[in-house]
Amino acid sequence: MTDTPLNQTPETGRPVVNRRLSQEAFRKLTAGQVINQTNYVNGRLVPNPLFDELFKERDRYYAEAYANMGMELVQRRGFFYVRSLSEPLNEDEARDHESSGAVRQIQGVLLVLGRGVLEKGFMFDVLTLPDAGVSKETLQSIGSNPTFNQILKACKIDHPLPEAAKVVLVDRDIAYHNEKGNLVLAESGKVFFDDLFVEYQTNGQN
Amino acid sequence: MNIKSPFIIKQIIEYRGLFSQLVAYIEEHDGDVEIPVRLYRSIVKQAIQAESAQGNDRECDRIRYTLDEENLLRERLIIRKDPARGTLVLAPFVIDMLRHFDVGRMRGLSQAELEDLREGLNQSLKSFQQLPVDLEDDDFKDELRLLRRRIQDTLGKMQESVAALEAQGNHLSEQVEQQDIGSLEGAISTRKALEHINHIYQRYILPALEFLDPKTRFEKGGPATTAIRRIAAIAKENGVARLDQEMLLSANAIQSYVKDIDSLRLSLERYVRQDRQQRQQYDAVERAFNAIRQATEERHDDSFRNLYIPVRDPAIQSPGTFLGIKRMRFSRLEWHDIDHQADIEEFTDRRIKELREQLDQTGSVEVDPWRSRVAEAEWREQMRYEAIQGLLQKWAIPEDCRDLHAALHDYLRRGLEDYTLNDLLDALDWVMALPDFQFHARFQHREIIHGELALSYHLIIPREAAFKELTA
Numbered sequence: 001m002t003d004t005p006l007n008q009t010p011e012t013g014r015p016v017v018n019r020r021l022s023q024e025a026f027r028k029l030t031a032g033q034v035i036n037q038t039n040y041v042n043g044r045l046v047p048n049p050l051f052d053e054l055f056k057e058r059d060r061y062y063a064e065a066y067a068n069m070g071m072e073l074v075q076r077r078g079f080f081y082v083r084s085l086s087e088p089l090n091e092d093e094a095r096d097h098e099s100s101g102a103v104r105q106i107q108g109v110l111l112v113l114g115r116g117v118l119e120k121g122f123m124f125d126v127l128t129l130p131d132a133g134v135s136k137e138t139l140q141s142i143g144s145n146p147t148f149n150q151i152l153k154a155c156k157i158d159h160p161l162p163e164a165a166k167v168v169l170v171d172r173d174i175a176y177h178n179e180k181g182n183l184v185l186a187e188s189g190k191v192f193f194d195d196l197f198v199e200y201q202t203n204g205q206n
Numbered sequence: 207m208n209i210k211s212p213f214i215i216k217q218i219i220e221y222r223g224l225f226s227q228l229v230a231y232i233e234e235h236d237g238d239v240e241i242p243v244r245l246y247r248s249i250v251k252q253a254i255q256a257e258s259a260q261g262n263d264r265e266c267d268r269i270r271y272t273l274d275e276e277n278l279l280r281e282r283l284i285i286r287k288d289p290a291r292g293t294l295v296l297a298p299f300v301i302d303m304l305r306h307f308d309v310g311r312m313r314g315l316s317q318a319e320l321e322d323l324r325e326g327l328n329q330s331l332k333s334f335q336q337l338p339v340d341l342e343d344d345d346f347k348d349e350l351r352l353l354r355r356r357i358q359d360t361l362g363k364m365q366e367s368v369a370a371l372e373a374q375g376n377h378l379s380e381q382v383e384q385q386d387i388g389s390l391e392g393a394i395s396t397r398k399a400l401e402h403i404n405h406i407y408q409r410y411i412l413p414a415l416e417f418l419d420p421k422t423r424f425e426k427g428g429p430a431t432t433a434i435r436r437i438a439a440i441a442k443e444n445g446v447a448r449l450d451q452e453m454l455l456s457a458n459a460i461q462s463y464v465k466d467i468d469s470l471r472l473s474l475e476r477y478v479r480q481d482r483q484q485r486q487q488y489d490a491v492e493r494a495f496n497a498i499r500q501a502t503e504e505r506h507d508d509s510f511r512n513l514y515i516p517v518r519d520p521a522i523q524s525p526g527t528f529l530g531i532k533r534m535r536f537s538r539l540e541w542h543d544i545d546h547q548a549d550i551e552e553f554t555d556r557r558i559k560e561l562r563e564q565l566d567q568t569g570s571v572e573v574d575p576w577r578s579r580v581a582e583a584e585w586r587e588q589m590r591y592e593a594i595q596g597l598l599q600k601w602a603i604p605e606d607c608r609d610l611h612a613a614l615h616d617y618l619r620r621g622l623e624d625y626t627l628n629d630l631l632d633a634l635d636w637v638m639a640l641p642d643f644q645f646h647a648r649f650q651h652r653e654i655i656h657g658e659l660a661l662s663y664h665l666i667i668p669r670e671a672a673f674k675e676l677t678a
Contacts, residue, residue, distance in 0.1 A: 030476040032533035053314035065223065066249045076527060083530025104515060104522045109497065124487050147499065154502040158512045172531075188527070193491070195525035 015061035022054040022062075029073075029082040032102055033173045036187040037078045040176045045130055055082050077194075078187030101156055102172075108155030109168045110192050113183075116142030116161075128190050133182025136162055207645075209272050211281040217272045218300065219307075223251045226308040229301065238291040239301065246275065305366070314367040314374075314410030320417040323363065326356045327434060328427035334437050339444035350449075353437065357456045360430065360470055368466045375474050378403045403474055411471050420462040431457045497521040531604065550588055557581075594633050597621045603637075603668050610637065610645065610666040615654050627661045643668070 024037055028050065035054060035071075038045040054062050058075065066073040071082045081161055117127055117134060126132045140146060143161030157164045157196065169175035174189045218225055228241055228247055250273045257265040271277070275294065278284040286295040315323075330353040337346050381399040416422050420429050427433070440452035501521040505513040515522055523529065565571050597618065608612045614633050619625050637643060648665040657659075 012327050030534040032531060034528075034531070067367050072530075074530070081528065081531050082534070083532070084534070101514070103528050103530070104517050106528050106531070107522050108515075111491070111495050111498050114491045119492060123484060124491075151498055151502045154505055154513070154515050155498075155659040174528075192525070193487070195527045196490045196494050197487055199525045200486065200493060 005044075015057045017057055017061055018053050021050055021112075025050045025054055025080075028173070029080065033171075034186075034188045035080045036173060038187065038188070040130060040178065040184070043179045044129075051080065076188070076191050078191055081188075104155045104169045105157055105164075106172070106174060106192075107156060108151055109161075109164050110174075110189065112142070112148045112151055112161065113165065113169075114193060116145065116148060124193070127183075127185050130178055132186055133178045133180060133184040135180070135182050139165060139183065146187075158162075208280060209277055211283055214278060214281060214283055215300075215303075217269065220306075221249075221256075221269075222253050222304060222307045224249045225304050228296065229304045229308055236281055239292075239295050239298075240288075241296065243275070243287070243292045245358050246294060247419065314371040314406065315414060315417075316409060317413040319363070320413055323356070324417060324424070324430045324433075325361045325427065327353075327360070328432045330356060331427075331433040331436050334440050339440060339446060341446065341449075355458070357434065360460055361456070364460060364463045367414065367588055368463060368470070369408065371406060371467070371470050374406055375403065375470055377397070378406075379473065380644075407471070407474050411467060411474065414467045415464065415471065418461060418467065420461075431461050434460070454563055494521075494524070497524075550585070551591065553585070553588075585628065590629070591632065593622060594618070594629060594636065598633060599638055607668050608665075609652065610634070610668060611652065611654060611663050615656070619656070625656075625657045630654070630656075 010122050028035060037049045037050055037051045039048045054073070055075075058073065063073050066082060067085060072085050073095060074081050074083055113134070114124070114127065117138070118124065120138060122134075122138075139162040140160070143164075147170065148161065152159075152161065152164055159167060165175065169185075169189065170177065170183070173186060175183055175185050175191075178184050227245070231245060232239060250269065253269050253273070254266045257269065275284060275287060276328070278296075279287055281299055283297050284294050285297050288294070330349065333349045334353075337343070337349060340346050341350075378399045382396050389417060420432055422429050428436075434453050434457040438457065441447075441449035441453060449470070492624060498521040499513070501515045501519050505515060512637045517523075561571050601617055604613055611630070611634065614637065615630050618629055618633055622629055638645075646667045648667060650665040651662065652665055653660055653662050
């Protein structure tokens with residue numbers, strides 16, 4: 001997997017930036033949220049204007065603007081997020097980086113969720129179809145497994161699985177609750193598993 | 207020595223564990239009932255060795271004589287022996303008996319076998335439709351006997367099939383559940399077991415359900431149970447109530463297997479629905495999960511205090527979809543809480559102290575020109591902010607203000623030395639950031655020209671003025 005963004009026709013000329021969308025995107029990204037290509041609105045997926053705005057002016061404006069602020073605007077298939085460009089300079093910063101550990105929490109919850117859903121006998125698609133999703137009861141049932149709980153704790157998550165999914169995935173826009181109240185993965189959540197599948201195939205199945 | 211068949215069968219039953227190899231051979235060779243003589247002999251040899259290991263020589267002799275091929279041939283338990291090809295054929299009931307003992311090796315009824323049963327029952331229906339129903343008539347009696355044999359066959363085979371499929375399904379699903387998919391061997395054997403389950407499902411379960419469904423349409427003839435029910439109707443029409451009842455009960459008995467097979471279908475479907483891609487997805491998730499579980503167990507001390515998985519652990523870094531994501535921390539610039547004058551004084555005091563210390567230590571003071579330039583620029587910037595802040599603190603937004611830019615421009619131009627449009631932008635930021643400041647934006651383009659620069663902007667009307675405008 002690479003960080004190479006999707007192909008975008010290089011455009012010349014001055015960037016046309018929508019200040020309102022730009023500010024909203026900045027606020028979300030710097031709050032540790034991702035910006036997905038689509039949003040779940042009234043029971044269906046609609047294009048996300050924040051994603052469109054970032055995608056439209058990524059090369060002419062946003063990539064450089066974020067770089068000037070010491071951040072890297074990372075585009076993956078179907079979503080954006082930002083990360084710090086600078087490496088931790090000293091022990092304090094390194095500890096800070098370690099203690100934030102958002103990636104660890106996200107990874108832990110996603111893997112517990114994915115494994116739990118498959119173990120319950122659901123097809124993987126239940127996690128990604130907007131009309132399907134995982135019910136709170138199923139989440140509770142998955143979360144009652146002591147091994148899963150240990151993993152969550154080792155990822156520095158003290159909540160039970162339903163709450164952990166809310167705090168770690170929904171609040172970061174990696175997942176959402178559909179009209180039935182079931183948990184569904186957004187593009188970014190889907191991409192995590194797609195990356196796992198691709199990695200499994202490219203690194204050999206052994 | 208001639209030993210009678212009951213004793214031979216008793217001996218075979220006693221060593222049924224070894225004789226099940228014959229069933230396995232037949233299954234592996236697609237139902238070929240010709241068994242190599244050497245296989246039969248090796249089974250007998252194994253039985254003798256088992257007894258000889260316990261020092262039971264008499265029993266060894268007994269096995270040798272009882273299970274002698276010539277003896278079995280005489281007692282019609284071997285129906286054919288071909289010395290030239292080195293093969294023998296056991297009586298069908300012996301094979302069926304061995305199958306009965308080894309439920310795990312039993313197969314379900316294949317589509318061809320089911321079709322054979324159905325055709326037989328349809329053939330009986332045809333005969334019953336043609337013959338007069340007369341319990342004294344020999345032809346009718348022959349057909350009735352054949353029909354009963356066919357029904358018995360169907361019932362027996364269905365029962366055997368359900369037991370076989372259940373045993374195989376349970377065995378395979380256990381294999382799938384208990385395998386460690388994270389390991390290579392586990393993943394391979396699980397995949398094989400899942401493929402086998404899929405095979406059972408397609409080859410045996412679905413055809414059996416089709417066979418038992420009274421609504422299935424066949425190219426020739428009707429479903430098996432429908433044929434029996436029609437025979438029952440013929441018997442009823444001809445006043446043979448006992449035969450009518452017997453046939454209806456038989457049809458119901460065959461039909462009742464639909465429940466067993468359907469419950470098998472439901473149990474196996476979970477595994478069957480996983481196609482190759484889904485199984486790969488499962489394996490991929492399983493492998494990543496095992497990595498994080500292992501990383502967890504390495505740090506497990508029941509409390510996990512300061513024993514979290516390090517972010518740099520491969521279990522966290524791979525596949526790296528969200529690598530580096532975190533909430534960015536900014537120290538906010540609070541315009542209104544900053545006393546710029548105090549800041550400048552603090553900076554100046556600290557810098558003077560630093561320079562004095564340097565002078566005491568080295569006797570001279572060296573000022574880094576770059577740092578000095580930067581510090582000077584920063585100092586000037588701070589002074590400018592301070593001046594703007596000072597002016598704005600004395601300024602109130604005019605009540606009739608209809609253009610914030612213009613109003614500020616006029617005010618600053620008069621009060622600020624060397625005023626530029628950049629100062630106007632700083633002042634606008636300051637005013638817009640006031641906590642209780644509210645405004646209306648108008649889609650109206652304006653321009654302010656000052657010096658060599660021009661500021662192009664959209665009109666901003668402070669809320670109070672707009673309110674008055676509306677209520678006037």
